[in-house]
Amino acid sequence: MDETVLPRCLLVARQGPEDREDPIQDHLLELAELARSCGFEVLARRVLRRSEIASKTFYGSGQLEALAGEVARQGVRHLICDDELRGSQVNAIEKLTGLICLDRTGLILSIFEQRAQTREAKAQVELARCEYELPRLKGAWTHLERQGGGVGLRGGPGETQIEVDRRMIRTRISQLKRELAHLEQVRETQRQGRPKGLPRVALVGYTNAGKTSLLKALTGEGEPRDLLFATLDTTTRKAWLGQDFNPETGEGGAEPKHCLVADTVGFIRKLPHQLVAAFRSTLGEVRTADALLVVADAAHPDLEEHLKVVGATLRDIGCEPEGIDAQPRLLVLNQVDRLHRPQKLDLRKRHPGAVQACAIQGAGLDEIRLWMRALIPGPPKPRVLEDWELPEPVLAP
Ligand SMILES: Nc1nc2c(ncn2[C@@H]2O[C@H](COP(=O)(O)OP(=O)(O)OP(=O)(O)O)[C@@H](O)[C@H]2O)c(=O)[nH]1
Ligand SMILES: [Mg+2]
Known part of the structure; x- marks a missing residue:
């Protein structure tokens, strides 16, 4: 064959x-x-x-x-x-x-369903499938309803079958929700156990924008694929950000700087609400990150629409762009190797704060690393104390 x-x-x-x-x-x-x-x-x-x-x-x-x-x-x-x-x-x-x-x-x-690998992803997808199928059951059994005596009559064999199916699906939904609540706790414990002082940056963006490619470029790990929703499971890896030490000025420490980078599921226009709800714990990695790298395919003709979808999905999952809880964000316009110079200049005008990057050839990575380094909390700066903070002078007898 x-x-x-x-x-x-x-x-x-x-x-x-x-x-x-x-x-x-x-x-x-x-x-x-x-x-x-x-x-x-x-x-x-x-x-x-x-x-x-x-x-x-x-x-x-x-x-x-x-x-x-x-x-x-x-x-x-x-x-x-x-x-x-x-x-x-x-x-x-x-x-x-x-x-x-x-x-x-x-x-x-x-x-x-094809992509889910881990127990958590499988349970999340199955939950979304059950939520999707539940209101559709009626349609699937209408032919039996008719056998049961026609529209308006209750208690026919079809209707009974629908009731049985609905009950089974509802039971499965409750089981899956319980399992996911448990897995979410495990994830939360893992988050608590991560080394303090290492900022965690989440890669977010439209599907196929190059998030996994950027993870690979920054951390050496990840398997990019030219497929929509190639990544479903969250992967968190350590990225080396170089040293703080500036040999010209002699300033900064010599110790290497790191941060954690998390790759996760991509977004799409009209992402089914059942999936957004079911992927709550995976998307929790985005919500709880210290900062967001928003990756976009700059060469895609629908770039601006993709950015709007990403902005709206982030708001949906609880990441506000401004306010006290807002996470710092850096827009990474990836795949600029596929653009000509005038297109890049036009992009620069439209998105002056963004980094133009190519995850495959490494362009823009230094700028991204520099931005991530600024997230690392440094030692507290010495400050001049005010009078009210100082201890009372002890008068000599
Ligand atoms: N030319 C070019 N291709 C790129 C670049 N970055 C990624 N790609 C390609 O774009 C495709 C998607 O890359 P991924 O890194 O898997 O994208 P993703 O955002 O992780 O996609 P999903 O996990 O499916 O949401 C792959 O074929 C990559 O080789 C880039 O800078 N330039
Ligand atoms: Mg990916």
């Missing part, structure tokens, strides 16, 4: 009368990347124009049937939709087209 044959899929997105086509095409391109990362071969992408959502099939049966006919002979087995669908809509689409239907959230969940 040829192992390189991948399951083929067709991608669709709805365009309403108010929607511009460009962003929808961009979103379909991102959906294609997600599909590729999940192991699919994308055969075609289609924008389906429709003024109103069809309540039963979302896209309308006419367009769906035409599409199914078009791809029938090309070996396409999956239809992946950029829109969030109800369970009953997924079922209706599958029945109408004969294709297996996945929505965006379902696709992202499948990628997370």
Whole structure:
């Protein structure tokens, strides 16, 4: 058997009368990347124009049937939709087209399921899957409900089955939440046990921006991959930041400076809320970090939208950009090796405070290290005490 044959899929997105086509095409391109990362071969992408959502099939049966006919002979087995669908809509689409239907959230969940390695990541993904499936069960069993006597009648065999399934899923959700609460405690204990005085910096950013590549450049460890959501588990490694000693001025100490760098799961537009909730403890590594390195792919055409998504997701998980608890942030515009000089100058104007970097060739790393070094608390500076702080003079007898 040829192992390189991948399951083929067709991608669709709805365009309403108010929607511009460009962003929808961009979103379909991102959906294609997600599909590729999940192991699919994308055969075609289609924008389906429709003024109103069809309540039963979302896209309308006419367009769906035409599409199914078009791809029938090309070996396409999956239809992946950029829109969030109800369970009953997924079922209706599958029945109408004969294709297996996945929505965006379902696709992202499948990628997370493939990637989860540790017990914690596996439990988090399963929790998100259960939360996703729970409200969808009804759709899956409607055919049995009908057998039970038609709409409006209760107690048919279908409904009983739904109740059983719901109870089983709810029980599993409680088990997983308990397990995750325990693992979160373990993580908290590990955090407490980390050496004091070593600042912990979290790498955050849109998926595939180059966070793991930067971890590798700074610490020597990490496995970058050209896939969305290649990293799910948090990895914390020690980065060497050089010495404080300046041979020209003779100032500073000779001892080496270090800090901890944590790589973690990336963000994406419309990151399923079930995943954000389930990944609470992993994302706790970001929330409790001393500072954030916000990594972005500067060569991506949607850079500005990616930055907005990252800003909003950080706020969602409790990292405020300003205020008393705000963590220092440094924007790292990575992958500038893929840009020409005028584009870099334009970026410099738009993001004057950012470091332009290339994690692969090492550009910008010194600037990042310098910024991280400033996070290390130094010895307290001597200060002149005021009168009220001084002990009372003892008068000679
Ligand atoms: N040209 C270029 N490619 C880069 C650079 N940094 C990373 N890449 C490539 O971008 C892809 C993604 O890199 P990763 O470091 O895995 O990205 P990530 O942000 O960790 O991605 P996820 O873990 O999937 O969210 C890989 O193919 C890297 O080789 C860079 O500075 N220049
Ligand atoms: Mg990564």
